[in-house]
Amino acid sequence: MEEATQPMPTTPPTLINVGGIFNYQWEGENVQIILERLREDSRRTVTADIRITAQPEGHIHMTRLNLLATRSRNEVARYAKERCQRNRDWDAIIEQLCVMTLDLYREGEPVVNLGEISPSPEPVYRLWPFVVEGEATILYGEGGIGKSMVAAMMAGLVDQNYSTSICQPMPGKVLYLDFETTADIAARRFQGITKGFGFGGTSNVIYRFCHQSLPADIGEIQRIVAERNIDLIIVDSAGPACGGDPESAASAIAYFTALRSLRKASITIAHRSKGGSVGPFGSVYWVNYPRMAYELKKSQEAESDEMHVALIHRKVNDGRLQSPHAFCVRWHEGGAVTVNSEEMADVAEFVDELPIADQCAIAIRDNGPRTAKELAEITGLPVRSVSVVISRSRNFNRVGNQRWDNARPSLNL
Secondary structure (H helix, E strand, O other), rough: OOOOOOOOOOOEEEEEEOOOEEEEHHHOOEEEEEEEEEEEEOOEEEEEEEEEEEOOOEEEEEEEEEEOOOHHHHHHHHHHHOOOOEEOHHHHHHHHHHHHHHHHHHOOOOOOOOOOOOOOOOOEEEOOOEEEEOEEEEEEEEEOOOHHHHHHHHHHHHHHHHOOOOEOOOOOOEEEEEEEOOOHHHHHHHHHHHHHOOOOOOOOEEEEEOOOOOOOOOOHHHHHHHHHOOEEEEEOHHHHHHOOOOOOOOHHHHHHHHHHHHEEEEEEEEOOOOOOOOOOOOOOOOHHHOOOEEEEEEEOOOOOOEEEEEEEEEEOOOOOOOEEEEEEEEOOOOEEEEEEOOOHHHHHHHHHHOOOHHHHHHHHHHHEEEEHHHHHHHHHOOHHHHHHHHHHOEEEEEEOEEEEEEOOOOOOO
């Protein structure tokens, strides 16, 4: 009687784990297994998409595997045995796969001794002063005020390594995740920015039309980020991207947890809270979770080809708030879009976003020396706040009876 051929002994595989995608190679047996889209539900069940290939057979099997279920593992091993010409120990291969993956998944990140880390003296920016490397920035404002255009400008500066008077990028590859419009509209924006800035080339921004929420689609996004070596991610916009009610803390936390898993700098576009509330629409986590929060405001006359946009720094972790910035966006014949910095003080609608001292200086510039009470009436600021600021600042001199004048008349206001 002929003895059955025994499977080859199985040695541990090599593993490449990038962006949440587990790529296993059993070189001696010419087997590759890729696991991705790992999920753990409320019952602690861990599942993943599994794709098995082998040589010389080629594609063997693709399915959803329950890593903790013996039945699920046995079914995958049995199917692989039936499809393969070569005799391999598929039970051992699948067992190794599940054990190694679960160990890595549950182990998480290694602990480190903070005393052994040499931190950089200052934060590293992907786009100074708006986006810190590896951190999240949220850009919010009312509808139709140019949030997507400003985000396209920021993406273009990083993509083309183009510096302006107020923006200095660290060059990198950009991924634009679009939950609101189409590739045609996005291409028009980016090509307009490219023409307007005179980049001298074409936009290299990677675009993806998205119809699943970011948490639900994070496995595929992790793969894109890893394969394309993405450095900056733009999400347009938070509401559809979170996959739930933006006012729910759970939806906001799930969104930022998924975004954090990418370990990249990001800009999330969001709408402003309704009513008189300050901040992005929804849960407080939309402003508490990101490293930076900027609000956009605009001034635009009807049928005008130019729009004035203000970027106001509302929140920062571990740092100081930046002064507000203003831009003039112009649309030109031929599709070019130019974006130029301008003074906040030159746009009447933005003056109330300036520091108290600057508002008082503008009031004095336009109306001549005034008392603190008169300055408060002109600016709409509390008298006490005005009195404290102008009496402590070197930018003002007392003249006559309780009146104040600008100490530096040539101040660029």
